[in-house]
Amino acid sequence: MIDSQALKQRTKLYGLRIINLVESLPRKRSADVIGRQLLRCGTSVGANYRSACRGQSHPDFISKLSIAIEEADESLYWMEMLVESELVPEIRLADLMKEGDEITAILTASVKTARGRQNKSQEKG
Numbered sequence: 001m002i003d004s005q006a007l008k009q010r011t012k013l014y015g016l017r018i019i020n021l022v023e024s025l026p027r028k029r030s031a032d033v034i035g036r037q038l039l040r041c042g043t044s045v046g047a048n049y050r051s052a053c054r055g056q057s058h059p060d061f062i063s064k065l066s067i068a069i070e071e072a073d074e075s076l077y078w079m080e081m082l083v084e085s086e087l088v089p090e091i092r093l094a095d096l097m098k099e100g101d102e103i104t105a106i107l108t109a110s111v112k113t114a115r116g117r118q119n120k121s122q123e124k125g
Helices: 004-023 029-053 058-084 090-124
Strands: none
Touching: 004 029, 004 090, 029 058, 029 090, 058 090
């Protein structure tokens, strides 16, 4: 199990890797449009995770974590678009996409756990 500090660092590094990728994209209109979308969602994963960790309530935590999951999944979509449009070779993105998949899986598991805890506390209340 990964702790919140380690996941904060991991999601920040993911965002930094996204920045480096976008900066290295070919200078084409399509790469620019996809790159802007990827930059926005890829860097927001860590920001939304940090926000979730500061959540005011259990439902707030779940809501903000769900946004982080959506952003992580969207970043995977834009990386798939870069590969499938042949703007970037798949081998170049394989490791970053694997990291995005792993972060998405970790965040999804966290939401499931949090929802389970929320349901148990509601049953007791």
